[in-house]
Structures are given as structure tokens and as C-alpha cells.
Amino acid sequence: MSKAQAAARGSAAPRSGLLAARSRRATADELAGIPWLARLDAAERSRVRDDLRVVPVEAGEYVCRIGRPVTYWFGVLDGLLKMSNDSALGMPITFTGMPPGGWFGEGTVLKREVYRYNIQALRRSVVAGIGADTFHWLVDRSLGFNRFVLDQLNERLGQFIAAREIDRLTHPDERVARSLAALFHPLLYPGVGELLRITQQELGYLVGLSRQRTNEALAALQRARLIRVEYGGVRVLDRERLRVYRVG
């Protein structure tokens, strides 16, 4: 039995899931890195501080699974998650990375449905979450919070269009370039900054390339002065040109 199953079955807590099991409160540093907190007034921030849970997640561990009832609105404080819509039958269909600063699941929380994606840690990560009730409470009362969610949905729509473009690009270097540009999105993933901590293995997995070919693409993008390859990560030098990169 998985840890998540054990937690859901064995706990008498009203909430099930990852954050119920072994979570803790957020540190001051972690709170400071949450972009939407600044949009709330004192009372709202107070409720969020009480409700917010933080949990370390091991590599390979699931944050949420397709079909489970919604429990939390999640954020990545550190590490790297992958979002996939693979079902029990058939191959994984789409992947997207979720780097630090990213918050996700609001679509499911708003509808109070079941999760429609699997979220899995690519490596050791730290994940935060607020309960669905608190999320709805904020939506019902905070203009600033609504503004954040609206902006986020808008930016993510752009990401989906870009993802469709990436799917149609055939050249591996271009796919890597645009995938990187997406991961460096300053509004959706403010925790990333200039340096994205991602191994070439992980990036290859997200883009759908072998590690060796990913390594070659990164070398080409470095030669073009768009990025700098560092040990265990990539530094962005020119995100705009990365976003529209074409070979030749």
C-alpha cells in the first residue's frame, strides 16, 4: 500500500491526501516566496497562514492523482514536479514541468471536481497547499486574490497555445528552447529566477527527448548565447529570443 493510501485509510482527519499526512507550517522564508500573499489584506493573510500546509515530497511521489477528489490548491516551493494526463490505459499524453513558484489546481478546485492530472515529483521537492474551502473563501471575498487567479489563468492560456506550437516543431533544439522559455515564465513561476534547477535528464523527459540529444540542444542554445549550461541547471540569458528560437 502506498503512503498516500495508508494516510487516506488510517487517518481520522477530515482531510485526506498528501498534506494531511506529514505536513508542517510554512516558515517565514517560504511565506515570503508565495506571490499571491501580498495581494491579501491582514485578515485574509491570517487565515491563509493558519490553513497553509507544507510537505516535503520524495522523487517519484505523487502530489495528486487523476480521479481523486480535490483537497488542496497546490504550490511548488522548491524542486520540480511534472504534470501528466496519463490514464490507467494508454500512454502518457502530455507533460509539463512545474518549477518553483508555480501554483496549480485552481481549475479543479473552482469546480470542486476530481483531479484531472497526475502530479508527480521529478526529484525531492517541497509542496505547499491551502484547502479548497479556504481557496473558495478567498475567491468570495478578496479582489486581489481574484486578480491573481485571473492573471494566472490568462498566462496559462498562453502557455497552452505555446505548447501546441512546440508539439508541431520538429527540430529538437527548437523544442528545448521553447520548453525552457515556458519554464522561465516570470509570472507563472516566479521562484525560478535566472537559474532553473533542472537536470538534462529531467528536461529531456519533459520535452520528450533522450538525455544525450537534450545535451546537444543545450550546447547549441549556449553557443547562440541564449542560455548558459551549469551543473544541474540552466541559466537564461535572453528569454525573449529563447521563446522564438529557430534554427538556421
Add this chain to the structure above:
DNA sequence: GCATTAACAGCCG
């Protein structure tokens, strides 16, 4: 031709 897997040495934290 081009990407993939496999394998390896070297380097980094």
C-alpha cells in the same frame, strides 16, 4: 540522416 539506447570516464556536491 537523425535520434535512441547503452556504456564509460570524469566531475561535482
Add this chain to the structure above:
DNA sequence: CGGCTGTTAATGC
């Protein structure tokens, strides 16, 4: 030491 990186060789579509 374990994990990541850069590179080469062999294989496949």
C-alpha cells in the same frame, strides 16, 4: 560516494 555531464559506439526507423 551517488548523481550529473559530456562523449562515443552501436542500433533502429
